[in-house]
Amino acid sequence: MGKSTVYVVLCFLILCKAIIPQACFIYWAETLVFINCMYVALSLLETTFKWTRGSTLSADLHPWEYDVFLSFTGETRKGFTDHLYRALQRRGVNVFRDQQLERGTTLSSELLTVIEESRFAIIVLSQNYASSTWCLDELSKVFECMEVRGTILPIFYKVKPSNVRRQRGGFARAFYKHEYNNIAKVQRWRSAFTRVSGIAGWISDDWYESELIEKIVDFVCDAL
Secondary structure (H helix, E strand, O other): OOHHHHHHHHHHHHHHHHHOOHHHHHHHHHHHHHHHHHHHHHHHHHHHHHHHHHHHHHHHOOOOOEEEEEEOOHHHOOOHHHHHHHHHHHOOOOEEOHHHOOOOOOHHHHHHHHHHOEEEEEEEEOOOHHHOHHHHHHHHHHHHHHOOOOOEEEEEOOOOHHHHHHOOOHHHHHHHHHHHHOHHHHHHHHHHHHHHHOOOOEEHHHOOHHHHHHHHHHHHHHHO
């Protein structure tokens, strides 16, 4: 109720008190107070409805084709990654892994679109991850699409986060080889590698594999 309305109501009450019996005045005053409370309650309900409706519409504006995009190398394909993939599927999570693409499909077309249409990305950082330019391109695209949303989930599979961050050992050798043919991309790949090492994820050496997979699946399901 606006200030001008409140002023009018007060003037009306003063006038009523002067010309009508006290009992009637009290009755009308209580009636006006009740009407005012109802007005406030209805205003709050209207605001809540608009907020809820707006939130629903906002969510509908971002329909994800996939819940999770899996990025991994062949060394984990038939073991850890496959077990994780199937565990997510059993819980109803819509997961994409690159073997769903037709052979010969380039990373710059269909797969990039899949990453854009995925809500989360699980990055299985294994010892040979940096040896694959395919995986490094995936990682760069994942950061482009998801870093701001905070939906990148790294798994340090039998590697130390510090070695990923500093690109030591096999990672150093892999990047050194890439510089001969992909020097323009290497800096971007190195940057993505450094950034992914700073994201809180899971270190496989700290878990039994079955427990690790269960923990990851629970986290994803709770976040969806």
